Amino acid sequence: MTTALGESDKEKTRSVSVDLNNDTALIIDIPDALCERDKVKFTVHTKTTLSSFQKPDFSVPRQHEDFIWLHDTLVETEEYAGLIIPPAPPKPDFESPREKMHKLGEGEATMTKEEYTKMKQELEAEYLAVFKKTVQVHEVFLQRLSSHPILSKDRNFHIFLEYDQDLTVRRKNAKEMFGGFFKNMVKTADEVIISGIKEVDDFFEQEKTFLLDYYSKIKDSTIKAEKMTRSHKNVADDYIHISATLSSISADDSTAIKKHFEKLADLFEKLRKVEGRVASDQELKLTELLRYYMRDIQAAKDLLYRRARALADYENSNKALDKARLKSRDIPQAEEQQQLCLQKFDKLSESGKRELTSFKGRRVVAFRKNLIEMAELEIKHAKNNVALLQGCIDLMKTH
């Protein structure tokens, strides 16, 4: 855990701050990404000392779907059932800035040129931020895999990193999509069924209630935080319009108020930038944190589900053994089955316990880091605002 504090500068600038062990044996980053219409092509760069790789340094092009494929294969791998599989990165979503850009184009006539340019710049910045964020969540996904002692050795993961052609993972067809949906339904129903099973371990019992509760809370907080930052962004955008209108008023005006308006327009423009920063920093430090942990908790919940499933399997095998014993038929098979289930369950419990404990520590550290940074940034921006306002007031008072 302590390594998190000694993270590199690069790590600090990351939008999603997750505590990652810096394993120098396998360093992965996405230095570049290309946006082609709906598709984003990431360049995944790997630097390694591991002998399992053919070269120590290589880059491959990957798409979002490849990441999903990797995630799914990891989830489906039986061996990893006891691990918290890092959540898959969300699909790149450029809809909101695009939509805004479209709206802006429609409203161009009602704005001054200057205003329009500023709005456009603002949207472009937003678009860029979304893009960067997308790249980063993909990067973080790979980094979490690489820093995990077991997952980093996964074969599929290595293929993902090394295979220098397009992976051309088959897109899910409609049947599979439906199947996936169906599977989810089954899982949900299953969860309900197995929730009735009595928990044998207090730790998992506690974890389960905690995670369920926490998940709903953090989901709510994420939505609220998102709304909050969005409205903050709106406030910052309003400043643009106000500033532009003020400057056109000052251009028309011939009285002594002219320069006051000029100053005020200038001030609003500056305040706008600061407010925009406040909004984006809140987004980065708070909303993204919450969002990431929301997904991480989902992954932890999945782990619990798998364990509970294993437990249920074990119980069932116990029952089957009892039945077999009763009927005196197929006893060795049932015993074997029961043993297998018990083993699997114990293994799951063991690794699950370890994973959950480490997850808890990781979460606390990440929250600490982000909250401190956010508070510091808020103070910094507020101080900026104060300086701007004070300067403007002084100017106005003296003239």
Next chain:
Amino acid sequence: MATSSERTSPPPFPDSEDQDLAECEGVGDRVSDEDGDGEDLFLSASGPTMSDMDPALPTTITNAPSEVLFEPPLDLMSSPILEPETKPAAAAVVEAVVETVAEPVAELVEEPLDEFDDLVDLSTDVPSVQATAAAAESPLAEAEAETPSEEACEEFVDLSGSDSDSSSQEETLLEVPADSAAASSDPQDASAALPPGDVATGSAADEQQPGAALLEVDIGQASANGGKQPLSEDLFFDPLANLADAGPPPPPADVKQPAPPQQQQQLPLDLFEDDPNDLFGESRHAKSAKQQQPPQPSSLFGEVDEDIFGEPLGAPAAKRAGNMASREQRETTVGTKTSGLGGGAGGGFGDVGGPLNNNYEKEPADIFSEEAVTIAPTAAKAAAAAASSSRTNGVHGAAEEGDIFAEATVELSLDSPRADRKKNTTAAKPSTSATSLSSAATDLSKTHSASLEELEEEEQEDNFDVNISVTNPEKIGDGMNAYMAYKVSTQTTLAMFRTKTFTVRRRFSDFLGLYEKLTEKHAPNGFIVPPPPEKSIMGMTKVKVGKEDSSSGEFVERRRAALERYLQRVVCHPSLLQDPNVREFLEKEELPRAVGTQALSGAGFLKMLNKATDAVSKMTIKMNESDVWFEEKLQEVEAADQQFRKLHGMVESLVVHRKELSLNTACFSKSVAMLGSSEDNTALSRALSQLAEVEDKMEQLHQEQASCDSFSFAELIADYIRLLGSVRGSFDHRMKAWQRWQEAQTMLQKKRESEAKLLWANKPDKLQQAKDDIAEWEAKVTQYEGDFDRVSSTVRKEVVRFEKEKVKNFKRQIIKYLEAQLKAQQQLIKYWDAFLPEAKAIA
């Protein structure tokens, strides 16, 4: 043209007016008496005349009428100036005279009805004021320059121009022995009074009735005098002889030379380029009669008259017509005119050119009163280079005085009685110190400018002396008949109020009623009446339904604040403060229920209809704007209106977004608090609940900022959108006045055509009727033109005042707004600073 008809048929006067006129004539006589024995009186002591004046102004009531009466003459003066252009020279002047006579009557009838119940006050006031006029008429040109100009300058810049000129001219002559100077100043007056407008300078400015009366006498004389030129010429030349006589210390030629150009420039209306020389030639012979002549007003006006009628005989009429045309032009082409006339003044008379420049510059300066102060002294300085110091003083004083008056008159005449008393004392002060006229003149101008500055300051203080607060909004009644009543508390030191603090309860419609009354009375004159907040059916219905939610509370508070600002604006306006309705509104316990303020009542519907027709006429009528200033201002105002509307929309959306932000922050705060309670790490849980608290405070801050945006910023802009509406209204009223004038002119044209037709058809029986009609319409044209000029100048002044107020107000409000924001940000820092250790404590 039909000069004879005009001479013989002045417009009919109402009986009461005739009486007044008769009285005035009597007064005129008295003046002459006074002047007769007052020769020394004016030399040594203008005090008596001033004290004569004092009785006229002991109380507000008697004073007020005189103020009101002072306004009309201004039209009287301004109208003839533009008028003659269209007419043959000689006839034009006479016409103007006739019209000036006609106009005060109309005005008088109007004004007293508006303002006063009885004419008794008026008529009692007349003689005393006439005494002032007498004083003014007298050699004490300085005193004269003040008294009329104080009132007259308000509207008529020219007047102050000629006044100051005469005083400055006097200055030049003041170096000579006092009594001859005194005499000599008279001719100046007389010459200053040559155009009918300038006659008003002397007497009509103080009292239109005497002026009218005298003019009438003149006309009578003039018509009677048709052939008696030699005699009247004599009369006229005498004072001029004095002038020549006045300058024994310098060589006579010297005096002679400055004089004609002075006259020329001073009176562009009748630049007697030939005459003066002739006159001076003759005046040398006529030296003997001088001392006794000036005091006699009859002769004085005989001169005026004589001048008007006699001059064309001597000088080519075309020349004068040309002069008049140029005079007309002067309005617009000040610069060229100045240079032209300056050139006319001759190279040797830079000092003469100085005052002239002052005069001309003063015209615009009067309007841009602020610049005026700077322009006038510079011009005076330029004059100083060429002239002796005493002259410069005079010029300077005169110039400054003129524009200060011009600027101050609005305030003066509309100011509290205290200010009036002050005026009297300032007028009296110099006169007592007038041991020698030369020193008196300089002193006078100095004390005047000084005291006027004081006055101005005082006036400003006065503005703040009325402190109005609107508090305790209270719902009275139930259901849809419920209404809001507000406590209107006034704190003042103004003497016009009975007590220093008083409180009344007013309902919203009372505020609207006050506005209705004020607009009805003042808006047509070009005043910008501050508008109250609009009726809001939505907002009020919410209040009426009685839900005590935040939005209705906010609505009431916003309206309360808007009403307070509205009243504050009204009382800050010097002329509106004087309105009895305002006083009544602030003081009277019970007000008659304001009617017609209902949004959709019958009256409201009519109003809407009126507005619609106005809008239509606005679209259909295109005014060919003669004044670039108005055109530019109107465009500016319209652009500003549009921009402010846009800005208001923006700020409103900012308010909406800020409220949204506040709401979302509150949600987040709650959510984080929940998250904190679920968190199993104690330190993190603590930090999260701390974060929830910080966000909770943040919500408060956003809320405060939203209301700050709304109250300080959006409301400020809304106020100005309303005010800009009023400004536009004042422009509209100006246009209406113009329209009326144009219509009257068209009508006059028609009447003239029909008269011509009648002449052609040789129908003498109807001819008289036609002539009467023409006279009537000519009078109307003059009156409307005067109205238009008056409205124009008021609009100008009001717009300047509005802009000044705007700058002040905006600056204050914006600083207030920014300070509130600053405070919010400082709070924010404090909150996050407190949170930081909590975040660091997470382990």
